[in-house]
Amino acid sequence: MARRSGAEAAEVHAPMDCRGRYLIPETRELLIQAAGYGADKLQGRPPSVGEFSSPSQFQLLKELHSSATGSVHLAKIKDPQSRLKDVVVLKKRKVPELGKAKDMFNEYEVMKRLSHPNIIRCYGYFWEFPSQCLYIVLEYANRGDLHGELQTRKRLGKHFSDNEVWDVLAQVLRGLRHIHARGIVHRDIKTMNLLLNDEGVIKLGDFGVSRQMSENTVCLHSFYGTPLYLSPELIEGALEFAPKPSGN
Known part of the structure; x- marks a missing residue:
């Protein structure tokens, strides 16, 4: 079987999200246009899951952790109509390599299967193409660890x-x-x-x-x-x- 290019792969996978629902045309076009910025790292996944698609939707309140590979911030959703009224944790990871992208997606794929009072909730993720960063939105536990x-x-x-x-x-x-x-x-x-x-x-x-x-x-x-x-x-x-x- 011939191997598809990044743009072709993006065009094939973009129309549907992880639940088999068709994405809106704007999202599909975004994924196709962004193929040169690392769409191959999505491995057939949609560019976002949940109600968030950009870091501009958040007001950063406090930096909890920072390293060469990313950061963790306490954040508030700007949209007053958002279903999430509480402060959340915005976890950002720079993903220059495909293997690291798989590791980050693994965290989301595991957490989306879990729903329990004694486990941190995961609200979704989104991919920022120009910076090749993956963001995961998590529940905030306000007393720390x-x-x-x-x-x-x-x-x-x-x-x-x-x-x-x-x-x-x-x-x-x-x-x-x-x-x-x-x-x-x-x-x-x-x-x-x-x-x-x-x-x-x-x-x-x-x-x-x-x-x-x-x-x-x-x-x-x-x-x-x-x-x-x-x-x-x-x-x-x-x-x-x-x-x-x-x-x-």
């Missing part, structure tokens, strides 16, 4: 009570049960990726290295995680994981 909460309490001398520890653990396990039931492995559970809102609800976040298991996947061989939070098996070099026989 568990790592910051621990540091604050340590500084103030107000440690977690036993009941609070059990409550945090139970919430994390409920979130993990939800993703595991859908064949998803997070692969980077740590205090920095456990977020809190003002009601004390724990939410699993940052699914950047997560993996959607297929029906044919028995075990994982890849090595991911943060050194101080790795399991003993990974530290000892066991790179293959599978359920152990029960002995019955």
Whole structure:
């Protein structure tokens, strides 16, 4: 089969979104015209999912993180008619390479399958062609992460009570049960990726290295995680994981 050029591929994939609905003509033309700016990185996906399509729709309130590959901002939607009234997190990633685009799309593809009180919600994504940046719009947990909460309490001398520890653990396990039931492995559970809102609800976040298991996947061989939070098996070099026989 002959390989299509970027422009041809864009023209084939542009008319329909991920739910099989036809895109408006303006969006289709935008994708075709932008083929030279990296439309190949979309891999057949629509240029946006959700109600957002441009960073100009957001008022940036505060920078939460910045690096050479992108930034994370606290943002407010400018449109008063938007269904999202709360402040959101706008995650921007520069995607100069196709492989990195796949990683970013992986985070969205995983999160769109999840809907649970103990998991950060994902509201969609959009692609900005001229800058070759991918934006993901996420729920904002206004008390920050568990790592910051621990540091604050340590500084103030107000440690977690036993009941609070059990409550945090139970919430994390409920979130993990939800993703595991859908064949998803997070692969980077740590205090920095456990977020809190003002009601004390724990939410699993940052699914950047997560993996959607297929029906044919028995075990994982890849090595991911943060050194101080790795399991003993990974530290000892066991790179293959599978359920152990029960002995019955």
